[in-house]
Amino acid sequence: MSRKLFYMVAHKEEDQTPDHHSISSHKTELFFALLSGIFLFTSFLMEQLIAFPTGVSLSGYIISYFFGGYFISMEASKKIIKGGFDIDFLMIAAAAGAAYIDKWPEGALLLFLFSLGHALEHYAMNKAKKSIEALGKLSPKTALLKKEGRLEEVAIKDLRITDIIVVKPNTKIAADGVIISGSSSVNQAPITGESIPVDKTFIADKTNVPSFDTIDKKHIVFTGTINGDSSLDVLVLKLSKDSTVSRLIKMVSEVETQKSPTQRLTKKFEEWYVPLVILVVVLLCFAYVIIDESFNSSLYRAITVLVAASPCALAISTPSAVLSGIARAAQKGVLIKGGKALENLGEITTIAFDKTGTLTEGKPKLTHIIPWNDFKESDFVQLVLEVESLSNHPLARAVAKDIKSQYHIEVANKATNVNAIQGKGIEATYLQEKVFIGNMKLMESASIDMDEVLVSKMEDLLKNGHTVMMVAFKNKIAGLISVMDTPRKTAASTLKRLKEIGIRRMIMLTGDHQNVGDAIAQQIGLTEARGNLLPEDKVAAIKSLLQHDGKIAMVGDGVNDAPAMALSTVSIAMGAAGSDVALETADVALMSDKMENLPFVIGLSRASKRVIKQNIWISLGVVVLLVPATILGLTNIGLAVAFHEGSTIVVVLNALRLLRFNSK
Template sequence: MEHNSIEHHHNNQIFGKKAELYFAILCGIFLLIGFFIEKWVELSVWFPKASYMIAYFFGGYFITVEAAKKIIKNGFDIDFLMIAAAAGAAYIDSWAEGALLLFLFSLGHALEHYAMNKARKSIEALSKLSPKTALIKKDGKLNEIAIDDLKINDVIVVKPHTKIAADGVIISGSSSINQAPITGESMPVDKTCIDNATNLPEFNTLKKKHIVFTGTINGDNVLEVLVLKLSKDSTVSRLIKMVKDVETQKSPTQRLTKKFEKRYVPIVILVVFLLCFAYLFIDESFNDSLYRAITVLVAASPCALAISTPSAVLSGIARAAQKGVLIKGGKALEDLGEITTIAFDKTGTLTEGKPKLTHVIPLNDFDELEFIQLVLEVESLSNHPLAKAISKDIKSQYNLESLNKASNVNAIQGKGIHATYYGNDVLIGNVKLMEESGIKVDILVASKMMSLSENGHTVMIVAFKNEIIGLISVMDIPRKTAVATLIRLKEIGIKHMIMLTGDHQNVGQAIAKQIGLTDARGDLLPEDKVSAIKELIKRDKKIAMVGDGVNDAPAMALSTVSIAMGAAGSDVALETADVALMSDKIEILPFVIGLSRESKRIIKQNILISLGVVFLLVPVTILGLTNIGLAVAFHEGSTIVVVLNALRLLRFKMG
């Protein structure tokens, strides 16, 4: 009963999709008819036997087809054991018990495939996300065409409350987009058009607020979108392809059970063969020995073991996909379930990835409002990212606008900027800039700067008319959800959480302290991050690394499980990461690790149930203390219990 046979059952059947279930039911009906005739109707012995034979046909058809295929491919397996048991029962004239065996086995087979299909359908729902047609705008006219006919740089029109038909950039309009189908985000995201649609950079380098994905749902406004990816290359298409590839990647437990089965099945066949000759050593007939051997054959078949891991892995991956998380196979799922150490990239992972104005400190009795206005005037003329962040935050925090009173802005590489304000010199920058301009930095200013720097702030001195008039500082601030996320991770058993950053050690240390990390390592080049990961693996055996999948590619490749955030639209992150969080929301991480832990637990439970039943039934049947009927009931019962246990993962929620 193996999950790789499911495709055959549901795609290539000559009798239709539910044929296996119908055949199992017909087997049961003819079994009952035969049993009824045998017990209560006085007819020739051939009537019940004929009914049992028909039951044999319906119960054994699919199992025989499967067994024949697998014998040609890679030798004997569980299906073969069941066919052998049924044939043996017929040989010793136990037709009723053989038909019962085939009925329960084929019913178990059908239910297992139904359950596995349910898990697969949860994943395949992704393929229904893409609309089939798009409204294309050409020469001012709108035409509806199939999405497969869309070309790069076509312009599509997206009406309110409809699905977006292609990955692209908004060139007209703004709207609130429901990205839940791709990223798992619960709240709609505001998107606006890009200022200039000519000479666009790579898709995954565009700002998220301008790009849209196939299958996401438009809000109240009309949008015009420039198509940047063909249908086959869209994020959702890649996602579907990767999820299908995921199913072929076996987990460590799965590989172990496969090895076990390969050795175990021949041993069972040998033991059963030897038991056929028990009558030579103990006082019983050949038929009694054969009956016992067939009962042992049923009891020893590890059907539940074969399905225990793939059913749990597939259900776990399906549940993650519903939440906008792609887990690439059973290995990543199981490894993540064992992780107790996580290394984080800083910028954009634990922090916002954008500098924010944190302190405005006027000194030497300089008027605060005038100080802020002066800084705004000068910084708003500079193109430096820090200057842009400062002027933007001053405008929003202090409700001020630039009055265009500054001029002659000149950037001094690695030191700061020089400008004139109302005809007087203004300098904003570091100590070096001040000293080179003949402005003395006194102990009070130096100690204030030191205090802020130690807490992770980047500090700049502001001088006007050759005198220091104040300090301003910026910082890449932690994500609002970082603290709660790290607390949750601790609760579910993550013991070590380490930040690896290229920023100054003080910056890393300050952020680590604010959000509750166990350690922070700063001043790291990419190769230093690789060394840090090696060291952590040596200490903790398994380690997960969380980043954006691009900047930290070498360190992430070395970690046991690499987790990429904000993978939607990023080909590199989707390809390289073991786990891809489609949104850039770190708060989904505890859910993913919790789900992996639960999957690992359920796999262990399933293996315990399946092996427990085998180890209980085999000695009992060898000693002749039970019959085929009871052995079959226990055997198939354990298979169904294992599948239902695995399906619980489809409803997993964090406690």
């Protein structure tokens, strides 16, 4: 695999394009492999069909050796200098031995097929990386900077925080920032994998812009996403090197260093296996001392064993599958940080969920309006709107917003003198009369008589996880309102799908009241809910789950509950696009805020795990069958080469199937 390719993509800010030198190198390798094959078959035909002198066909084989062995020799020599002997060394040794015993056609065939396998391996890796490398092309090279009333085209590396850029219709957005003017639909597929453009609009308060991570996502845009049909003015909040797309490129470039458990095991296996093969081959060279055969026959058998025992397919079996899986996930807007996370996720049967913003919308919604004592509904909602619109409390803002949208009414400024009463609610004056909105304690302190039927309704709502507020006007109950952090629309269907693919336990961990957790768990189909949890309680819950189930995943926003997520086997961050903390801390980042991608990524991980196992069985199976057959003299070097290199090609093609994976 080409580390240089990834390094160039991750670090070239001025020109975020793939490393053409590395790509041309792979093309040259394939070209050399094909030339090796051409000279091999041409020489073979001349030797068999045409009465050319032996030297002519031998020259063809030697040229075939050169083209087939060039890149393999380069790689082997670099590793030998560092004191390492690997599969490339075994192949060069086998080809040299074949030449020594005058088996030039078999040696040339070996180098041709091995170099072709090498070239196909690199082709497979590059194909798997294609979607990742494409990230480097996302960012436009220039931006339209708005300066002193005029537009100036500048390089994106020259943009500074708080610059204002203009994004014209149907063009790429040049920086991460917040929209301060205009509304449009933005295609975020390159970053989040969302197939449908997302509506974006300007932020109301342009003078006091909060940090990028905390701005409502309907106001923010990302580098490389594509604007719709309207022009936008964007306030730059991140430099080019710190943009979401740059961070993605950097993180994916580091995937190679995070080996999967199977990769590490395979590497350890190779470390003792290759020297063992060399030792066996050396001993077989002297078999003629014990059995009645010539030295050349013993050497031929030893070289054939050398070919058969080389674990080429094993070496590529895991990395090709891991990279294909990670690339497929990237196409769908899911960042998986290395083979370890990919393999572990495929073994998960228990998932712990944070509640707020993960299973729920993360915003309280008005759920019930119940007028009482002959209060007209229209009068009741107007009263509530007038009073709640004067409060800065999050619940009050949610109530006022939802009343406006549901009843299509506006504030008439008839309420005054709003006063928050800590732990109870608020009081205000409406039409020269006192209004109280809050809990039972507030009603009791205001000497408001309670209706038992209404209290019963309130208790039912509380049991079902709603936050309930009583409303009193003119010293009597006017009604009640309730709010609730409602489940995501896709939560129930996603959890159902997770059950279908084998997730046995799905547990909510929340700091909210147990009633709230139980109510949401029942609505969406969780197996368990644990409420009233402090951050340290969530850590204890994760420890307990790990002891019971071995491996668990935790899904959250990557910001809250960081200790619990860090302790889990695999941490999964929701809506990670634009969130530095989520990208840094999570093992798996769902770039869009769509939990329905969860079954896909778990299914992909399991498919990757299956492909890895299949590849290992194929590669080891060929070695186990071929080595005894060659030691016993049941096969020749040509047949050993064909089986050996054929298994490598099968393994590569099997791994590439992951690039087309789709969950059912």
